[in-house]
Structures are given as structure tokens and as C-alpha cells.
Amino acid sequence: MSVSRIIDDHWSGIMSVQESAYSEVTPEPLEVLRCKRSITPQSCFVSVSEQGAIEAYVLAHRWAGRNPPSLSEVIDDVSSHSSADTLYLHDLAVDQRAQGKGLGLKLFNAVLTSAKSMGVKKISLVAVQGADSFWRRQGFIEDETARICDSYGTDAVYMERPVVQ
Template identity: 40%
Template sequence: MSIDPIDDTLWADIQRVQAEVYHQFEPENQATLRSKWLASPDCCFVARTRQDDPARPGVLAYLLAHAWHSDTPPKLYQPIAPGAGTGHHLFLHDLAVSRRAAGLGLGRQMVERLLGRARRRGFGQIRLVAVQGSVPFWRKMGFEPVPGAQASASYGRDATVMRQVLRATGP
């Protein structure tokens, strides 16, 4: 198993994982997903098997995060315009883990990698919108609900805006 940067050859696998995981709303199209990646490619990655592991072929999980300029999360289904992926905090747009990888701890590993990257890049916090009952997972990862914050209706009824304030690491 390896966690690697996203490249142009992986989008079909990423979309396959997305379609498998999200059942409360329509998956985003490839152009929208790619726009998140293009906004901050060093904050986006996949977990995948080695080519010699036929039991779990291909991409098992992906994470997309990008710099964001507002405390209000971006809406689903809207691409990030070129140059708009800038700002004072990181927005974790999507973490999806295939059922084929259940119990492997890939979600935790990918979030920990993102936290390290965010600290090194000097972000003060990471925000996200928890969906499909994922608030308990995000709490375990150190995220807390943002009082009074609301996400776009596109995220569904149970959407919860959450954040983790980052502490700078040493040199």
C-alpha cells in the first residue's frame, strides 16, 4: 500500500471510489474534482495498492484539499476557478475510502499526512463539511464543529462544518 500524489491517470479510479462511497447525494463530475486538485495539488493524494496485489486493485482511497479564502465552505458541484484556491486556511473537500479498504486505517493515515502538509505550508486551520454521519470520525481526528457555521444545502441535511486549528511545528 502506498499514499501517492494524484496524477492524470487516476481519475477513473477516483470517480469509482466516489460513486461507491457517496449514497446521499450525486457524485461530483471529473472536471469539478480536478479543479480542487489543480488548486492545491500538493494537498491531494490517493492510497493505492502495489501492482502486485490483485486482492485490492487500484485506488482504495483519495483525499482532495485546497486553500480557501472564506470561512464559508465552497458549494458542492462547483469547480474552483483557476487562481481561486488561495486563502488563509485549507478546506478538506473530500476523503473517500473504498469498502475494499475497510479496517486498514487509510482514512486516518491520509488525514495525518494532510495535517503535516498543512502545518508545513503554514495554514492556521483546516475546515471541512462532515456528511453521511461522519462527525464521529472527524472528532477522532481532532476536528470540532464550528458554532453557527452552515454549509450549502448541496451537502445534505446532516452536513456539519468542522475545523481543526493547527499548531505550527518546529523548523
């Protein structure tokens, strides 16, 4: 297993992982995922098996403010977020067949390393499908004052953690 930055050849595998991983939220179109990478490509990674298959991915991008974008929202104004001091972890997904290998933690550590090198102050995310317990173990704390749109589902939890340099 190796972790590498997302390149164009990875998108079909990423789409397959997304389809496998989500049962409670609607998978996002390719154009939405691509736009997230276009904001901050240095913090978007895949986990590739020894056979070359994409087993997991993470998309994290700079974001201004505490209200996350809606799922399936294409962000047109990339420049307004390119210097923000928050890294929004938009999506971390592991294929069902690859769960239990620690891939989520490996990808998060890659994002954390990237966040430190970019000098951002915090990482934020919306946990879905009960993933808030995983994120709590990574140091994230729930913030009930943030507004989350309905596209994230009924159990969505907005969370943040500081990036310690």
C-alpha cells in the same frame, strides 16, 4: 498500501472510489474534482493497493472564508484562494471494499503534514454521512455559525481544527 500525490492516471480510480463511498450525496463530476486539485495539488493524495488499485483519496485545497463551496461547484478563480490561510478538506473517500484498513487516517495525516509545510492556520471541512464522529477524533470541532449549502445533505456538519506547527 502506499500514499502518493494525485496524478492524472489516478482519476478513473478516484471516480470509482467516489461512486462506492457515497450513498447520501450525489457524486461530483470529474471536472469538479480536478479543479480542487488544481488549487493546491500538494495536499491531494491517493492510497494505492499493492495491486495498483486506488482504494481511497483525499482532496484538500486552500480556501478563503468559512463558507465552503457547494458540492459540484467548479472554482474558476483559483488565484483568490491560492494564498488563503485555511486548507479546506473537500473530500476524503474510502472504497467500501477497503474500509477498516485505516486509510482515512493515513490520508488525513498526509494532509496534515502538507498543511504544516504550507503554513496554513487551520483545516476546515463539511462532514457528511455521519463522518463527524471520525473528524472529532482527529481534533475537529463543529462550528454551527458557518453556512453550508443544501448540496451537502441534511446531516452535514461544518468543522474546523487548528494546524499546530
